[in-house]
Amino acid sequence: MRFDVITLFPELFEPFFRSGINRRAFESKQVDVRLWNPRDFAEGNYRRVDDRPFGGGPGMVMMAEPLWRCLQAIRADRAEPEGARAPVVLFSPIGQRLDHALAVGYSQSAGAVLVCGRYEGVDQRFIDACVDRQISLGDFVLSGGEIAAMALLDSVARLMPGVLGDEGSHQQDSFNPALDGLLDSPHHTRPEVWEGPQGPAAAPEVLMGGHHERIARYRREQSLALTARQRPDLLAQAREAGRLTPVDEVFLRSLKKL
Template structure:
C-alpha cells in the first residue's frame, strides 16, 4: 500500500523510515511512503505557502493553491482511476479519534491514503471542503503540525503488515485487538525472577514460572479483564455487549466486584 504525505517538513520522516523494527515494512515497500513538500508547488521567489487570515487574528493560514497543486501532482503520479482513488486524510483536532479499528481498516486497504499535515494556525477551509475526505485526530489536544499524527498512523499500520514483527502473532495480543476481544493487554515480565527495585525485592508472579499454559492463559485473561475494568470500563462494556466474555470471565469479574 502507498501513503503520500504532504508536509512542509519531510526531513522529520526520514529517520523514522530507517529505524526500528517497522523499517522492514518501509524498506520492502509493503508500506510505500512518499513525501511531498507543498513549497515545491508554490509560486514566487519565496515559495510562499501561508498568509494572514481574513478577518484578522493570530497566526498564519496555509494557502489552498499550493496544497491543491501538490495534491494534483500526487494524483498524476498515482495514476488512479477516479472510482478507486486513495482518500485524502487531514490530521486535525476536530477529526475522528484514531483507534485500532481505523488502523486495521487502513492496513487492509491496498490504496493507502494521501496524508495532509497542516501547520501554523490551520489550512484554508476551501481546500478542506473541496479535497479532504476524512479528518483524523490523535486526541483532545493540539499539536504544532500533523507530522506526529501521520507518523503515529504509519507506525500503527506498518506493524500490522505480514513479516514486519518478529512473531506473527505479536500484534494479536496487543491492547484493543479483536483477538484480545478489544480489551487491554495483561502485564509482562522478564528476567530476573526477582528484581531488587526501589521498593525492595519484586518477584515475577508465580503462575508465570510454572509452565502450565492453561493456568498462564487464565491468569493473563484475568489480568486483562481487571485492567480493562479499572482503566477503560467502556471497553469492557463493549466486549460484554458483543458477547465476547464467557462464563469464566463473568464469574471472575463478579467475584472481584468489577461487574
C-alpha cells in the same frame, strides 16, 4: 499499499523510516511512503504557502492553491483510475480519533494521501473540496500533523506480515479483536526476582510453571482486571458484543467484592 504525505517538513520523517523494527515495512515498500512538500508547488520567489487569515486573528493559514497543486501532482503520479482514488486524510483536532480499528482498516487498504497541517490550520475551501476524512490523536493541539501521520504509519506498518519478529505479536496488542478489544495483560521477564527500590519483587509464579492453560487464564484475568480499572468503557463494549464468557463474568464479580 502507498501513502503520500504532504508536509512542509519532510526531513522529520527520515529518522522515523530508518528506526525500529517497523523500518522493515518501509524498506521493503510493504508500506510505500512518498513525501511531498507543498512549497515545491507554490508561486513566487519565496514559495509562499501561508498567509494571514481573512477577518484578522493570530497566526497564519496554509493556502489552498499550493496544496491543491501538490495533490494534483500526487494524483498524476499515482495514476489512479477514475473512481478508485486514494482518500485524502487531514490530521486535525476536530477529526475522528485514531484507534486500532482505523489502523487495521488502512492496513487492508491501498493507502491514502495524508495532509499534515501547520500554523493555525488549512484554508477551509481546500478541506471542503479535497479532504475525505479528518483524524485526530486526541483532545489536544500539536504544532503540525507530522506526529499524527507517523502515528498512523507506525500503527499500520506493524500490522504488515513479516514486520514483527513474532507473527502473533500484534494479535496480543491492546484493543485487538484477539483480546476481545480489551487491554493487554502486564508482562514480566528476567530476573525472576527483581531487587527493586521497594525490595525484592517476584514475577508471578504462574507464569513460570509451564502450564499453558493456567497461564492463559491468568493473563485473561489480568486483562479483565486492568481493563475494568483503566478502561471500563472497553469492558462495556466487550460485554455488549457478547465477547465475555460466563467465567469472565464470575471473575469480574469477584473483583467487586475485594
